[in-house]
Amino acid sequence: MLTVKSVHAYYGGIHALKGVSLHVAEGEIVTLVGANGAGKTTMVRVICGLLKPSKGSIVFEGHNLLSLSTEKIIELGIGLVPEGREIFSTLSVETNLEMGAFLKRKDRAFVETMKELMFSRFPVLKKKRKQRAGTMSGGEQQMLAIARALMSQPRFLILDEPSLGLAPLIVKEIFSIIEELRAEGKTILLIEQNAKAALKIADRGYVFETGKVVLEGIGGELLEHREVQRAYLGRGTTKIWEA
Amino acid sequence: MESRRGKISKVNWQRILMAIFLIFVLSFGLIWSERGTDAKDKEPYKIGAIFSVTGVGSFLGEPEKKTALMIVEEVNKKGGINGHPVELIVYDDESDTTKAALAAKRLIKKDMVSVIVGPTRSGESLAVVPIAEEAKIPLISCAASYKIVTPVSERRWIFKTAQSDQHAVEQMYEFMRNKGIRKVGILSDSTGFGASGREELLRYAPHYGIEIVADERYGPKDTDLTAQFTKIRSLKPDAIINWSIGPTQILAVQTWRNLGMTDIPLFQSHGFGSRKNLEILGQAAEGVLLPISPVIIGKLLPNDHPQKKVTVEYANAYETLYKEPVSAFGGYAWDAVQLALSAFKAVGNDPAKIRDYLEGLKNFVGQSGVFNFSPDDHNGLTKKDLIMVEVRNGDWVLAK
Amino acid sequence: MSIMEEFLQYLISGITVGMIYVLVALGYNIIYNVTEVINFAQGEFVMLGGLCAVFYYESLHLPLWVAFFMSIGTVGVIGLIFEKFAIRYARSQSVLTLIIVTIAFSIILKGSAMFIWGKDPYSLPAFSAGSPWMVAGAAVQRQSLWIMGISLVIISGLSIFFHNSFYGKAMCACADNPIAAKMMGIPVRRMILLSFTLSAALGAAGGVIITPLSLMEYDRGALLGLKGFSVAVLGGLGNFWGALMAGIFIGIGESFCAGYISSGYKDAVALVALLIVLFVRPEGLLGKTK
Amino acid sequence: MNRKNLPGFLVFLVCIGLFPVFATRISAIQHYLDVMIFGGIFGIVAIGLSLLMGYAGQISLAHAAFMGIGAYSSGILTTHFNFSPVPALFLGLLITAIIAFSVGVPSLRLKGHYLAMATLGFGVIVHIIFSEEVNWTGGPSGLVGIPGFGLGDWKLKSTLQWYYFVWLWVAVSILIALNLVNSRIGRAFRAIHEDEKAAEAMGVPTARYKVQIFVVSAAMAAFAGSLYAHYVEFINPGSFDLVWSIRFILMVMVGGIQSIWGSLLGSLFLTFLSNEWLQVFAELEILIYGIILFIISLFFPDGLFPVIFRFLAQQLERRYE
């Protein structure tokens, strides 16, 4: 579905991606894990066209994404839950959802159905539909961000750090939602720091370190891999875990 | 340490400044070598002019510039004055005092004119006065304020051709006295013109037994005068006087009419005397009264009026050439330039002689009136040189 | 004329003037709603609106209402060009540059207007002819009613557009979080373009409807722009109904100042109000709750 | 004066000193001395504004108003209270400093557009006061009868004296500005311009410094205003309106927003441009001004002259190598 080939990108003078290649097949959950600053979010920005890579190619269902603007890329059926949620904080919860369906705005009935669907999936949003989105708690905002991305019925969903800064209970909830989405047949690219949780539900995973993919493989296998632990707690620490 | 810091400056200032200095010196050398090449057979008589061709005062300065150019061209066509061609150098002060001052300096030092005509407006004229005084070059201003020529002891080189606001005020008040008008409300704008008119209106009211019941002001860019007119109406005056310049004098008439106040006669300043105003206002201006410069109503003047001939001639020439009606301001420039020309004819181009000639000049028939200068009066006009008119059917008629 | 009648007359003229300021303020609000840029050339759009209408009506002899819409369209296109060829590039520069670019543009508009129309004031006929209505002794000019009516229609329209229509809400989303808006597939650039076009067109509408009442000439823009900005800030940037309230408040304040205190200081009313708001609660104005 | 700036400053002094020697001998450019006097007066304002805008990064659309406050203080004190010009000038500076301080403290808490609008509003209010307080300011018709500059019996008379007098003060302004810029305080200004938060974290009291430079810059404008009033011997509100504030910004922008020499060159360039070289354009001048400002701000936001000089310097260096 999505193929990324040896992409190089610079972000604020930093060589953030140093020849990254990865692919996502239809119906898969693929996760990108790695420490802060490893280049995961840069990867997302490059896929969405917010950052143009200096080298490499990105193809989504036969469309070359490098030549498309963000709007056009989204139109291909990609939904995005950005890092840090990035909700429209001064607008109401309902308006936030509507904005998610901006590309389908001509079909009012569709927007209304989707809205109701989201309200039934996330009851908390229904309760606060008229509230300014910025006044909600972090977990609720994350729900809103996911719901907003789902409004346009994307076939391919990118979740960037959905558990960031959330309480463990809510993280659990978020992950169960992701599993539900997979059951519905959506293709998902999940970017996570919470490696254990992410690799557990993922079909495959890529481990990023300083702008490179250092490891790739089946989710469960990677979880056991020492390299993953190293990527998170540093080289020296592995010894301690062994001890 | 210091020298190393020098390395980082991207621009080598020292070198550049040296280069500039060199260019400087060289260019002066060039100009120097060009000197002395401008010897001519018959030295032209030079008139400098400063008009507000652009900026807020442009509707005054433009007809002035056109008039001055027209006159000088005519004179030169006829062979100049005493065989000397006349050269007119016009600078635009853009209605800005600094520019007016610099234009005057340039006229005096670079162009070496014998006499300066203008500036158009009072503010610029006042800025140029000390310069002309210091350089001892006669200045014939086209602006209204009496401050330009008073006190004459400190304004020996300064003359002006526009009727003073005082004349317009006195003529207006005399007309009112004859009509039995006792109480007036006045409106003025916050420009130099409005402020000066207001001063004179307040000053002369007691002389004519007139009581000022309202004294309202507004800005030159105001979009609505309803409040001021309402206030005046509440004070029940016998007449309203509006003293302003630019769009607000049109706005005043519109407001007066729209508020249904036409039972109280509206007097405007002599600045309203432009046909463009009548065109914009159409029917709304019916009944407005104002003192007007003879130049505009040349055709209405009785045949025995001394100014009949010059005003009609000027109006014909100007209107044929520029396809637009004459204005009082063009008349001021006509007077100023003709005064300068008559001085050239009589005494040549020595500034001091021109000054003395002008100061002694009597019965000079101009567009704005008949000038009688004296060592105490550098304007030479009286209130008789303005004529009260009324707007009837979109045209001026003599007011009775 | 009784004190009450006088009071009423000030009130009416204040509201009329206030409405004009509101129309200018709306222009600031629209652009602010989408980009958070403040356009110093806003007042010049008003001036251009009036003068373009004069051109279409007087020189091309089009009917007044056609001239009205043509003028709005013309100025809207100017706003569009301004955004597309200047603001778009300046936005990446410092705020200082952005301010100076808009000031420069206002000078260009003013200079061009002077070049094209000269310095004379121009007038348009009132939208409906007739003598003023007398309401309890105070005169209400017919054009004043037009001004109030059109302003109210525009404010309601804008309010509905920004709060109820999909496209309008998307425009607000662009100001709130442009990156997220992009990620939702909202064409942010086009929205910004639209906001400039709309605000220029609105300014022009204001210009056309006030010309019959107060004439229009090339250098009218700056002061109107400044007062419109004061109104926009007083009403809360981006808030349409706030602008309406503030506009009426300032208009009446000016009218009363002219009537009861000093007509010369009338222009200071809006500016003093602006400074007080900026000085006393800048956080309240600038701090966006995110 | 540190050693880096010394040669430039000396060349400047020589140029300024020698200019009249040429100018007075050539009738075609004799009046350039007068243009230079105005250019110098505006240059002082521009240098002050460059300190504020280019170095400390704060915009002001009120500098013409500050110049006006200086001019009117001098004018009113000398005409209404019979002050001699020198004490009037210093009292004017004090008045301006107090006003600038009280406006600066609340204004400089604002940023960007809001600061611009606040200073703009203040400038317009000052202009209204100049026009309205007729008894003191002479109102829109202007204030006449301001004496020339002098102390006791000694008076500045000829253009030449004025020229040297004004340019002496321009030199002093440059000296002060260059010294300030090349000091810990000047570096702190630039730090504020680039990153206020980081500057604060380095121990720079940003709020205080911004107000201080605002006051200094306003006082320089007021000083220039005072010189202007005594030189022209007449002032009216039209010389201190918004158009002039924009002109001063343009001078700084043309010359290079972060350059003391540049602002002076910019003010000279524009004064000559509008009084000498652009006379042919008359009607179009304002339009040309607008276009110049537009192009500079869009394409050379750091100023026009620095770009040109950098280019020239590169060419020179290439030639030498």
Add this chain to the structure above:
Amino acid sequence: MNEASEIPILEIRELGKSFGGVEALHDITFSVPSGVIQSIIGPNGAGKTTLLNCVSGIIKPSHGKIYFLGKPIENLPPHRIATLGISRTFQHVALFKRMTVIENVAIGRHSKTRSGFLACTLRLSSMRREERDIFTKAEEWLEFVGLSDEMWKEAGSLPLGKQKLLEVARALAAEPRLLLLDEPAGGLNTSETEQFGDLIERIRNLGITILLIEHDMNLVMEKSDYVVVLHYGKLLATGTPREIKRNPQVIEVYLGKEE
């Protein structure tokens, strides 16, 4: 100067900060002994940078106390705190990009110098002396971090690694008692990070206490004397690196909970 002195250099007591209802810091209490390297770790969004901003005065805490050498500082403006002897670097490099490298360091000495407006405009001899001192010291600090060769370059033109070093030099120029480093190794490659580790030790050897936020666990674990772990605005654990590595709660936070 290596041993910790009696009073802690920095003491934080029940510090809390909330942004519009969201609690970023919740009753944090810990102290930093003099002369140590202490690290703050925790996942993204744990409130580390907020804590650092509170200490340096850039944001005001909602409640709680911060003592620097026994003096409360939570209500002081940042420039006063800097003058007292706390310097910092920023997560996203906050250099004065258009100024030269040495000028950046010179600004770091702002709080150590006194020349006022008058002295500066008149270039009094005291000011000139101070100016010489500023630049001598600035050069020394540049040499200390190894940037002597870049002195005359524009700060913005340096590669990120050198920018990070420059930020440290600028902070050191103020001769602080306490140095706050916010993710100094972020975006650096492995060898650069190792160099940075050496630098941090050299700074500590000068007697300067260091409070470090860092994601690179090697760096944290190798260099720190003490580690503080934050999680969702709460203090999760404090201790020596050894203790922290064995702490099951910390492991859970970093690798996720085992179900």
